[in-house]
Amino acid sequence: MTATLAPPPAPAAGPTRAPRGPRRWAALLLLGGALPFVLVALARATRFAEGDTYWQVATGAEILQRGTTSLVEDDSWTAAGTPWHPNSWLYDVLVERAWALGGWAGLGWWTVLTVSAVGLAVALVGRGLGASAPVLTVASTVAAVPLVVWLSARPQTVSYALVVLVVGLAGRVLAARRPTRVAAGALALVALTALWVNLHLAALSGLAAVGAGAGLALLAGPGRALLRDRSAWPAAAAALARAAAVVAAVGLGCLLSPLGTGILSAAGHTAGASVEIIDEWAPLWRAKSYLVLTWVVALVFLLVLVAAWRRGARAGAVPAWLPYWVGATAALVVGGLGAARFSPMALLVAVPAVAAVVPLLRPARLPWLASRLALALPVAVGVAVLTVAVTDLPDFGRPGSLFPTAATVAAVPDGCRVLNEYDEGGLLTLLRGGDGVLVSADGRNDVYGTATLRWTETLMRGHDGALAALAERGVGCLLLRPDRPLVAQAVAAGWQVTARDDARVLLVAP
Incomplete structure (x- = not known):
């Protein structure tokens, strides 16, 4: 699976994989760079603060009982009889199964699983781009700090993992040259996006990111070459066909849910009902400080990618995949201006690429610094997280102090x-x-x-x-x-x- 998620860097222009031997053991100990997210997962499971999880459990049970995702509200006195369709029906069913199998502990382990999946997705795609485990660990630790409040037992967490995987897989397909590989990759994109849209309606954000990334990659690569040399049009046409196949595959996957073509109206309805009263739907200029912090860190990561692109251009050694990742990240950063909830997606999409391009920036003593930080940062985070986890272990998966007893x-x-x-x-x-x-x-x-x-x-x-x-x-x-x-x-x-x-x-x- 690793070989199909992200395009490998050009041998002469991009970073290389970590050497074998002792460093492989270090990579395993760091879980390939996913360790910071696994530690966060343990803490979030012992300090449960997500109220939506509970109605999602009840909704999952109702879906299983009725055998349909077209539901009628009967749990409230304010909206009784209102027809509605859950935006995360498959997630609701899965979290209900976790509850049915394990009760509060089941919800705790579900949180550990889904939050850890975010880190594993980042590590998988980052390693595919050529990032080393120590650098990935450092980048993931920096990103995890503002993301802690976003990571919990909710469908958005699954979306954070899937947006990284979809963007990574789409980049791999764009880099393919054989038609059979493009076709197979496009089918995989359809399947992965279809899974995502049934888990959470936020799959539309993946379409925006992939579309923007593919567009910028076309302009920076084949488009620029075509302006210089008209004879390059066959290569440009092939690149355009691959980009069209990738965007079409993600778009088709977004339609493969019970909502079908109604996904756009459903997404618009949710946004319209949320923007005035839900913090994470607020535009950046009236968002709370922790929401702004996430966007700022995402912007910094985007600027790192742009700086690496400029430095690589001066040296004539820009990784072929870099413009695509800049475009995908930029689309989500811009989206975060209008709705803060896109900021964590932007940050997570940027992490694998940032970890891969750091060597292009040639900071002094990079290997020494990365190896030490890769040890020190997870240890510091781990001590804090494990202290919280051990202290709150009796409350594993249970409602936190913000809820009634x-x-x-x-x-x-x-x-x-x-x-x-x-x-x-x-x-x-x-x-x-x-x-x-x-x-x-x-x-x-x-x-x-x-x-x-x-x-x-x-x-x-x-x-x-x-x-x-x-x-x-x-x-x-x-x-x-x-x-x-x-x-x-x-x-x-x-x-x-x-x-x-x-x-x-x-x-x-x-």
Whole structure:
């Protein structure tokens, strides 16, 4: 599989693979450069902070029970009867199987598996580009720092692995010369993209990255050669045909889901319902600091690729694959300006290429520095991560401190309609949905819509008539942060506090 994921560098222009012998053992110990992500995976599994995972488990169970991905909302009192289609139906089914097989521990190991897959994808493609394991480890460690908050048990994490693999495989097909290899690579791209789009609708971002990369590669290579020498048109035509085959293959793969050609409207609906209220969908100029940090690091990695291209051009030794990777990374960096969620994709796509071109920049004492950093950085990260993992080991896979405790959730009366915080609705549905408990929201903002979510937020802020509005809709439970103004109003109106923990307070109507 390694040989089909990314084009090898030109012998005279690109970096070479690490020598055999002792360095091979070092590469194995570093997991080929994936070690930083594996360490992050262990920490994220013991500090579970992803609320969407729980409604995805419930959705996966519903898909298996009904045998369809066309669902009707029945877990909430705010959107009951609304038809909807999950954007990650296959992921939902798989995470439900992890839950069914192992419960909380199953979710923990699922997190370890999916986050580690991101590192393995980066290492696989990076090694295919000729990067050494030590340099890959250093680049991955730098990238992992802003990515920690993005990596958890959610379909986006699978997308991070698959965008690297799809971009890498597409680059390999672009570099192929035999028609049989191009055809086989295109079929593999169709299959890989089809898997991705069923796991997560974000596969469309792969189409944008591959298209931009292929376009820049054409302009920088065959296009430029054609301007200099008209007799180069046969080679340019062949390159254009390969690029068209690659883009068409990824585009076809994006259509191979239950949504079919409706994928564009579904993606537009999700974006429209998210941009105003979901942090990671916010444009960069109003995004939170950690989102901006991810984009800035991605931009720095892109600038490293551009610098390597310029230096290689002056020396007449630009790797043939470099313009493609610059274009693919740039497309996602630009996408991150409009929606911060594309920034981690841009950063991860850049990591393998950056690790491969670092030798082109010829920093002093590179092998010595890379080998030492490859040891020191993972050790430093590993100590911090393992400290967290060991400390929180009893909570492996369990909801973190941001969620209500099991005792608080269990105290919700059967059949109660609950006004709850946005992130915990899925946990309530997973644990108490079978008892008839209905939530106000659970993270599926595309199902509820912006207006409904803003209305429930207004209720929690205690606007005039909030309790009366809840009574009209039969809402008898509040599971909110203790500092919510509505909590004080409810207590004054005679609502009874039946459970409380560090994160939430549960009140029941008189």
